[in-house]
Amino acid sequence: MRIEAWAQAITADAKLRxxxxxxxxxxxxxxxTQTLRLADWNESADQDDQENVIAAKGSD
Amino acid sequence: xxxxxxLRTIAELAPQVEAGAISALELTDACLExxxxxxADLNAFIVVDGDGARATASRADNEIAIGRxxxxxxxxxISVKDMIAVTxxxxxxxxxxxxxxxxxxxxxxxxxxxxxxxxxLGKCNLHEFAFGTTGEDSAFGPTRNPHDTSRSPGGxxxxxxxxxxxxxxxxxxxxxTGGSIRIPSAACGVVGLKPGFGELSCGxxxxxxxxxxxxxxxxRSVVDAWLLYRVMGGKNPTLPLEFTTRKELxxxxxRRHFMDHLxxxxxxxxxxxxxxxxxxxxxxxxxxxPHAGEIAAVYLHIVLPEAMTYHSKTLNSRPEDYTPGVxxxxxxxxxxxxxxxxxxxxxxxxxxxxxxEALTDHDALVLPTLAIPAxxxxxxxxxxxxxxxxxxxxxxxxxxxxxxxxxxxxxxxxGNTATxxxxxxxxxxxxxxxVDLLTVARYVEETIR
Numbered sequence: 001m002r003i004e005a006w007a008q009a010i011t012a013d014a015k016l017r018x019x020x021x022x023x024x025x026x027x028x029x030x031x032x033t034q035t036l037r038l039a040d041w042n043e044s045a046d047q048d049d050q051e052n053v054i055a056a057k058g059s060d
Numbered sequence: 061x062x063x064x065x066x067l068r069t070i071a072e073l074a075p076q077v078e079a080g081a082i083s084a085l086e087l088t089d090a091c092l093e094x095x096x097x098x099x100a101d102l103n104a105f106i107v108v109d110g111d112g113a114r115a116t117a118s119r120a121d122n123e124i125a126i127g128r129x130x131x132x133x134x135x136x137x138i139s140v141k142d143m144i145a146v147t148x149x150x151x152x153x154x155x156x157x158x159x160x161x162x163x164x165x166x167x168x169x170x171x172x173x174x175x176x177x178x179x180x181l182g183k184c185n186l187h188e189f190a191f192g193t194t195g196e197d198s199a200f201g202p203t204r205n206p207h208d209t210s211r212s213p214g215g216x217x218x219x220x221x222x223x224x225x226x227x228x229x230x231x232x233x234x235x236x237t238g239g240s241i242r243i244p245s246a247a248c249g250v251v252g253l254k255p256g257f258g259e260l261s262c263g264x265x266x267x268x269x270x271x272x273x274x275x276x277x278x279x280r281s282v283v284d285a286w287l288l289y290r291v292m293g294g295k296n297p298t299l300p301l302e303f304t305t306r307k308e309l310x311x312x313x314x315r316r317h318f319m320d321h322l323x324x325x326x327x328x329x330x331x332x333x334x335x336x337x338x339x340x341x342x343x344x345x346x347x348x349x350p351h352a353g354e355i356a357a358v359y360l361h362i363v364l365p366e367a368m369t370y371h372s373k374t375l376n377s378r379p380e381d382y383t384p385g386v387x388x389x390x391x392x393x394x395x396x397x398x399x400x401x402x403x404x405x406x407x408x409x410x411x412x413x414x415x416x417e418a419l420t421d422h423d424a425l426v427l428p429t430l431a432i433p434a435x436x437x438x439x440x441x442x443x444x445x446x447x448x449x450x451x452x453x454x455x456x457x458x459x460x461x462x463x464x465x466x467x468x469x470x471x472x473x474x475g476n477t478a479t480x481x482x483x484x485x486x487x488x489x490x491x492x493x494x495v496d497l498l499t500v501a502r503y504v505e506e507t508i509r
Contacts, residue, residue, distance in 0.1 A: 013395075014391075019391060021388055025388055026392065026395065029396075032356065033361070033400055035353075035356075036354065036404060036407065039357075039407060042403060042406070
């Protein structure tokens with residue numbers, strides 16, 4: 001799920017449930033999720049598998 | 061005399077108990093009298109089982125008198141965090157959610173402690189369900205720091221740390237999911253050990269986050285922590301302990317991230333300790349955890365959904381029975397997507413490798429335990445070295461990564477601020493080498509004293 005849509009959905013759900021004090025915490029969570037998704041160790045189908053790169057280096 | 065007695069270490073007292081020079085009942089009564097003196101101010105216990113403790117102590121004295129000494133914990137009064145089952149007492153987790161019926165069985169670690177003859181004095185207060193680092197959110201009211209009652213004792217095992225620091229028990233048993241043994245140990249000036257992941261059984265312990273949960277001891281010295289740790293694991297240690305003499309000790313200091321934002325007085329105490337270690341011949345070299353900047357994000361995406369899963373049913377049916385702060389944090393766990401939980405698990409493996417790599421050619425890592433001294437009650441955020449962050453984030457900043465990676469870690473006292481608030485030094489050992497870490501910790505404790 002794209003992060004913008006997810007952020008909107010969780011904020012709307014918190015409001016619907018009357019949990020307005022949760023919203024600042026959810027803002028922090030969204031920032032943390034962005035950090036997580038931008039980390040350079042995330043795998044991607046259009047790049048070499050980092051696990052295999054590490055294994056290949058180890059067998060040199 | 062009684063107050064002096066209740067502030068001594070297990071290692072000092074055990075030979076006297078064995079020799080009959082002092083009785084288990086005297087030790088138990090010393091703790092109970094200290095509880096009478098301090099508990100109204102500290103609120104460290106949820107329940108004190110004075111009659112049960114005195115009966116157990118009397119049995120211990122009878123056994124010792126006829127030559128049935130079980131080992132260094134025989135007749136030693138201890139306290140237990142109220143996340144951990146003790147037969148005959150409710151396991152409240154400091155919450156209105158938990159059943160009020162007494163536990164039918166001891167947790168495995170408690171059973172091991174009792175088999176070694178330890179005397180359980182009572183159950184300690186904590187941050188509700190161990191989901192917080194200040195102790196402010198408890199159905200039984202907050203525990204207060206013995207060094208300054210306007211401040212938090214740290215958490216979540218704040219009651220445990222307070223009982224040890226204030227002489228109300230000779231040791232305690234806590235849980236640590238992001239730093240909950242080490243943080244209050246640092247804030248209260250005691251020793252706290254988080255062993256390696258899975259070393260000690262969590263059977264009979266209320267879970268917070270099953271892949272991050274650890275149990276371990278809080279004590280007045282590294283040797284006492286060692287004794288409690290071995291007994292909790294079903295071993296039978298004997299005194300005097302045989303520690304390997306440390307020569308050419310090599311410590312790695314992960315400066316980036318871990319030293320970036322520290323209270324100046326915490327930094328000063330830590331640097332003074334490093335100077336004393338260097339003067340003693342210890343080699344300290346810089347190491348790096350390249351993805352340290354992602355620790356908090358990785359931790360959050362694992363702890364939140366794992367905690368929420370356990371609480372899902374009661375969050376739906378009885379949300380008002382949680383303290384507001386804990387309820388809100390649990391609610392956040394509902395919103396973590398599976399894809400992000402899996403990303404976090406991948407990041408966790410990267411961090412595990414990086415911490416292992418940082419330990420290469422070193423006996424242990426050395427870093428502060430807590431970036432700030434014990435915080436005053438009622439504050440939400442703190443500014444340290446230009447970084448303004450929540451108290452929760454700042455208190456977890458230096459400890460949570462070792463719950464992710466499972467490496468053993470210990471906090472030992474490292475001096476006080478100008479206002480007499482304790483600071484902690486953290487040592488992190490190689491995976492599955494907790495005894496080696498304790499050996500290093502004992503050397504460091506003696507060197508910086």
